[in-house]
Amino acid sequence: MINLVGVSKIYDNGVHAIKNMTLHIDEGEFVYIIGPTGSGKSTFIKLLDGEEIPDAGTVEVAGIDVGKLKFKKVPYYRRNIGVVFQDYRLLPNLTIFENIAFALEAIGENKVKIRRRVREVLELVSLEEKARCFPRELSGGQQQRATIGRAIANKPKVLIADEPTGNLDPEKSNDIMRLLEKINTEEKTTIVMVTHDQNLVDNFKKRTIALDEGYIVADMMKGGYIQHD
């Protein structure tokens, strides 16, 4: 599903964010990306969703060479990928229902299908009751569930979660994790989750890829957080 071969990325300011990275993630996998600040996690995500182009090597997602995509094709490619952010980023002027529907409207889905899929998603993320609420009326955990709902609405092949539990207390974080696991099994979505949360990584054991200074320093199938010096 995700294939990186010899990928390097150097920013204009000289920061060498990713160094000669080779990585393979299978369809349906659930993978943690861990590492300290500045280890290249954000750049890794930007390479996956097509925002950045690698300076060397190839990034291939769902059979598409992301680095070679034409500018105009990027939005269409991005429909293969759902992104969840730490700070939710829901549209404040739209209700939860509208927020989730928005992702489907953006790709020209018809109304009936949108309504059916949004209900499905609301049920999946347990927000049926909150469909008519605006984001400000929801708790942090509920907002994050709504964001996840929006990200998976158009059935992306890959879900990237950028510190989805960063703003949540441990109990809510566990809820989110269980939700992501549910999506991973029920929707067969490949999940790449960037996190700082050691407890999560230890409690919900998954394949864990550790980055440091742009290198992959560990890739453990058994999971668990690694301590860096």
Place this chain on the structure above:
Amino acid sequence: MIEFFKTLPMHFKRAWNSVRRNFAETLSSVFAVTVTSILIAIFVIVGFNIGGFTQNVEDSVRVVAQIDLSVEGDKIKELQKEIENLPHVTSVIYSDKEEQLEKLIDNPQGGEGYVDFRDDNPLSAVFYVEPTSGDYLNQIETRVSQIDGIDKVFFGGESVAQMVSAFNSARLGGGIFIGALCLLAIFLISNTIKINIQNRKEEIAIMRNVGASNLFIKMPFLIEGVIIGAIGAIIPILVSIFGYGFLYDSMNGQFFTILFKMYAPMPFIYLVSLFLLAVGMIVGLIGSFVSVTRYLRWKR
């Protein structure tokens, strides 16, 4: 393309929601369009009416050709034919010297003084030559004066020509002013849309994240511009419909003199309204297009 039309109603809904939910900004640009459109309305109405005045003045001006006293009988008919055959002449009307004298006598201011001349009329008979347009007055004057048997030729002359040219330059000036106002409105609308784009940076980022195409992101802003323009045209349209109707009625359809006849409100004012609506919408579209292309910097 099919996708484009399929999503169109939704874009309208989103644009309308944005108009409502960003009410303050919308109001400010609607106000800008309103003020501009009212001024445009005034200039269009005044401009067209001046055009009408010019037409009237030109229409009512004719060349008067005095026939030489020696020309009589059939020769007059021949002369008339000759003048009628000149280019840009619509009609030639003969008026004999008795008629000319009666006209003098009929003048309420001292006309009776001429009664004595009835026995020995010193006046000449004349042709009234009507041109197809006021622009040909000078040309016809010259041509007619060259014809044998014509004594003197005159028309309103310089003063009329000057009035016509003053009217024309007033219309030209009005046109330029309207153009400048449109530019101002475009600038104001594009500024509002720019603010809206800044306000919705977050929204645009999310749209991009969920894979919305560039056109999809642009559409609501473009439609919003058109809606703002259309709403902004409402008050000017009402003002011109009722204002002009009132002016027309209270002036009895003429501007101080019968020469300056105003356009009848129907259908003139509806055409003006349509024009204002079109101007508002086009101005709105251009304004938002300017902002959308300039301020939606696309990253990948």
